[in-house]
Amino acid sequence: MDITLPILILAIPISMFLILGIGGVKMSRKMAGVLGILGMGTTMALAYTVAFTYFFSGDSAFIVDGIRQQLQVFDVTWLAFTEKLVVSIGFLLDPISAMMLVVITTISFMVHLYSWGYMEHEPGFQRYYAFLSLFSFSMLGLVVATNIFQMYIFWELVGVSSYLLIGFFYKLPSAVSASKKAFIVTRFADLGFLIGILVLSFYTNTFNFAALTSDPASALASTGGATFMGASVLTWALVLIYVGGMGKSAMMPLHIWLPDAMEGPTPVSALIHAATMVVAGVYLVARMFPLYLVEESALTFITCVGAITAFYAAVVACCQIDIKRILAFSTISQIAFMMVALGVARPELHDAMGYMSSMFHLFTHAMFKALLFLGAGALIHAVHSNNYTEMGGLRKYMPITHWTFLIGCLAIAGIWPFAGFFSKDEMLAAMFANNWIWGAWMTMVAGLTAFYMFRMYFMVFWWEENPHYKEHKPHDAPWQMSLPLIVLATVSCVAGFIPFGELVTWNGAPYHIHIDPVVATTSLVVAVCAIGLAAWLYMKKNSKPAAMKNAMPTLWKAANRRFYWDEIYMFITHKIIFNIICKSIAWFDRHIIDATMDGFAKVTQRTSVAIKGMQSGSIQAYVLWYFFGAVLLALVTWICLL
Amino acid sequence: MDSVGNIILYFVVAICMVVFSFMAVTSRKILRAATYLLFVLISTAVFYFQLGYQFLGAVQIAVYAGGIMVLFVFSILLTHKPDDTSGQIESHRRIAGVCASVLGGAALLFALFTMPVAASGCSLAEVLAAGPDITMKEIGHTLLGTDKFRYLLPFEAVSVLLLACIIGGVVVARKR
Amino acid sequence: MYSMDLGILWYLVPSVLMFACGVYGFVTRKNLIAILVSLELMLNAADLNFVAFNRYLFPGQMEGMVFTLFAIAIAAAETAIAIAIIINVYRAVGNTDINEISKMKF
Numbered sequence: 001m002d003i004t005l006p007i008l009i010l011a012i013p014i015s016m017f018l019i020l021g022i023g024g025v026k027m028s029r030k031m032a033g034v035l036g037i038l039g040m041g042t043t044m045a046l047a048y049t050v051a052f053t054y055f056f057s058g059d060s061a062f063i064v065d066g067i068r069q070q071l072q073v074f075d076v077t078w079l080a081f082t083e084k085l086v087v088s089i090g091f092l093l094d095p096i097s098a099m100m101l102v103v104i105t106t107i108s109f110m111v112h113l114y115s116w117g118y119m120e121h122e123p124g125f126q127r128y129y130a131f132l133s134l135f136s137f138s139m140l141g142l143v144v145a146t147n148i149f150q151m152y153i154f155w156e157l158v159g160v161s162s163y164l165l166i167g168f169f170y171k172l173p174s175a176v177s178a179s180k181k182a183f184i185v186t187r188f189a190d191l192g193f194l195i196g197i198l199v200l201s202f203y204t205n206t207f208n209f210a211a212l213t214s215d216p217a218s219a220l221a222s223t224g225g226a227t228f229m230g231a232s233v234l235t236w237a238l239v240l241i242y243v244g245g246m247g248k249s250a251m252m253p254l255h256i257w258l259p260d261a262m263e264g265p266t267p268v269s270a271l272i273h274a275a276t277m278v279v280a281g282v283y284l285v286a287r288m289f290p291l292y293l294v295e296e297s298a299l300t301f302i303t304c305v306g307a308i309t310a311f312y313a314a315v316v317a318c319c320q321i322d323i324k325r326i327l328a329f330s331t332i333s334q335i336a337f338m339m340v341a342l343g344v345a346r347p348e349l350h351d352a353m354g355y356m357s358s359m360f361h362l363f364t365h366a367m368f369k370a371l372l373f374l375g376a377g378a379l380i381h382a383v384h385s386n387n388y389t390e391m392g393g394l395r396k397y398m399p400i401t402h403w404t405f406l407i408g409c410l411a412i413a414g415i416w417p418f419a420g421f422f423s424k425d426e427m428l429a430a431m432f433a434n435n436w437i438w439g440a441w442m443t444m445v446a447g448l449t450a451f452y453m454f455r456m457y458f459m460v461f462w463w464e465e466n467p468h469y470k471e472h473k474p475h476d477a478p479w480q481m482s483l484p485l486i487v488l489a490t491v492s493c494v495a496g497f498i499p500f501g502e503l504v505t506w507n508g509a510p511y512h513i514h515i516d517p518v519v520a521t522t523s524l525v526v527a528v529c530a531i532g533l534a535a536w537l538y539m540k541k542n543s544k545p546a547a548m549k550n551a552m553p554t555l556w557k558a559a560n561r562r563f564y565w566d567e568i569y570m571f572i573t574h575k576i577i578f579n580i581i582c583k584s585i586a587w588f589d590r591h592i593i594d595a596t597m598d599g600f601a602k603v604t605q606r607t608s609v610a611i612k613g614m615q616s617g618s619i620q621a622y623v624l625w626y627f628f629g630a631v632l633l634a635l636v637t638w639i640c641l642l
Numbered sequence: 643m644d645s646v647g648n649i650i651l652y653f654v655v656a657i658c659m660v661v662f663s664f665m666a667v668t669s670r671k672i673l674r675a676a677t678y679l680l681f682v683l684i685s686t687a688v689f690y691f692q693l694g695y696q697f698l699g700a701v702q703i704a705v706y707a708g709g710i711m712v713l714f715v716f717s718i719l720l721t722h723k724p725d726d727t728s729g730q731i732e733s734h735r736r737i738a739g740v741c742a743s744v745l746g747g748a749a750l751l752f753a754l755f756t757m758p759v760a761a762s763g764c765s766l767a768e769v770l771a772a773g774p775d776i777t778m779k780e781i782g783h784t785l786l787g788t789d790k791f792r793y794l795l796p797f798e799a800v801s802v803l804l805l806a807c808i809i810g811g812v813v814v815a816r817k818r
Numbered sequence: 819m820y821s822m823d824l825g826i827l828w829y830l831v832p833s834v835l836m837f838a839c840g841v842y843g844f845v846t847r848k849n850l851i852a853i854l855v856s857l858e859l860m861l862n863a864a865d866l867n868f869v870a871f872n873r874y875l876f877p878g879q880m881e882g883m884v885f886t887l888f889a890i891a892i893a894a895a896e897t898a899i900a901i902a903i904i905i906n907v908y909r910a911v912g913n914t915d916i917n918e919i920s921k922m923k924f
Binding site: 656676713720746791 | 824825827834836841845848849854856859870877878883888892893894899901904905908914
């Protein structure tokens, strides 16, 4: 394949970042916006071309005997540590990276367009576009990484872009602390990732994905059966790498940064914290899936963490008031869904259907969750508040937002024929195939998902009109914001009919999706029941929700406070780490290290004070000493001559 | 064997020199100290004469006793009232001074009396007879010649130094 | 008596005593001019040594004498400058006590 397009896909966003970042101050808002949108649009067109060529051209470079091939378009040596341990920068093209190229560029372009309307009056508009470009570049670099080290580099870059964008409103203390929280938590997780990389490459002598995944058995053999605390080092390496993914993908217990990250501008939440960056953990596991397959204990770990997180986040989402927080917890829950699907995937179970469905859900979720976030942005834009208590009855005032939002909710709830139904059904089928416990558990989570989404939907668009509407009438957003909503809603309607199994599977061989009627019916019934329950409770203003809340105040409060995870973290960091560990270290620093240095200084000072009298400035004293010295010398000479 | 007159002259001058040196550094009236210094300088000049260096003795009297002493007296008169006496010397200072001078003097005297030349008991008459008379012509050649043991360059250097001194003295002391 | 001849020591011993007096004066006196007087004493002692050594050890030559001549010239120059400085200090400070002149110290 020609390397021009792949290089351009990476070069355009980074050059946009440089142009807007350096020259943005001198540009008008309009120019910066148009430049950013055009740059991203070009990138999107190029990415579509590349993905289309890869999937549909039938070229022998991409598909051999019906099996899709993994292809390194280019791979340039960057750092050579030893003969075998080489870090290179390259462009890897395979089903998942091609799919991710489409997802990232589509959502990013929509967000670029949307932001033009949403951020119109914000100061730092040019800076915002520069950061968006930086993020797009980093995310594209991440998904096309040919080796795990390149991935790590871009992994950190997306972390930085996320930090910059969460803290975009840097005058708000809450935004600043949220950005710091996101950065520190993910950085902490990335430490695990880095150690995992080092362990893995130490034993296998390579960073390259193709080398690692094409022959996982030799990777296992290279460890020579070394174990650490009862588990093999390969398991440790894979689990540690997954810890990095847990940080980025907000799995428990490292999820605490994501809800706070909603302090950033809403389009940023749609792009980074719903559609692309947060699925990097899923993508990482998918990328290294053959390696995980040889260490099934690591996959089991992933499944367990995912299942717990999915349930937890869904429960918390039922009790939030801030619509962006609800969406954030919904994101956590859905990503955990994908993680579980990956964790239960086995080649012998329907050709690792879990892998395929996880990627499918990643794709559809990116579309409808971006849609929901952008819709939430339109609501916030109209009402100037994040809380649904300030909304209600908005369906008459904002029809476009209402209909697109409803499509998003139906899609995430898994109602036929919207996108979420197909991907969710495949995931649930894969879970049931592995073990009915996973399937039943996640079906329950799917029901909860439908419930909390429609709870929010009814509270925002039905319930009772807010009296403030009379003086400040809410209205639909301008075309720059409505257009992405409509596009994404359309995609959410039709994405389910994409023959995804033909395109993306774990080994490249096509898999024909067939709907499992039992699973599909069950999940559909559960979802419809949940929606019905939500409609019964929240469609018209009534006292039932308040009565429920008063019936179980402790549970409601705990869920509303996210089951006190932040408080636990605060307790651990402040009471244990700061108070006990840091204080003792500080004591050591102050009383041992500093004291030694102070001792040196004091000795020097005392000595100088003691001897500074010698430099009296009195010529007579000097002469006296000189004379005594001369006499002494004479004496010494005489003794020597004796 | 030196003549008795020479020996008597020597004793008179040597005693003068030592006594006046002592008084010059102990006198509390600065003008008196300067006067005692003058006596010491003249005594030194007499020694030069006795040792056969008439020109040097004359220079000593003319430059030191004449020129420098006039400067001293002038500066004293400019900076002191007639009845000024310097204050009592602090005892630790006096002890330090006594120690330094006694120790140093003892060391030097010890070195003198143990050095080999001290034993060679040449009399003054002998050495005076051994060397040729030093004529003015000889001195002039020595100071302004360019051969070996001739000192034109230092002579000129000293004259430049003196010029610098004149200018420096004027610049430093002039009223601003 | 050691010898009634006027040997070299006869001239060196008064020179040593003069020098010791100079050292004592230099160390103890507080008046700048008195210090200068002590300095002249020490210089004079050195001059006398030059001359005595020249006469007794190398009677045929005159280097000692020439050095003494130069020393006298330089002493004159030095004294002139020193006295100019002293007068200037007196104008600025009001006296010539060495302990009072500490403005330029440190």
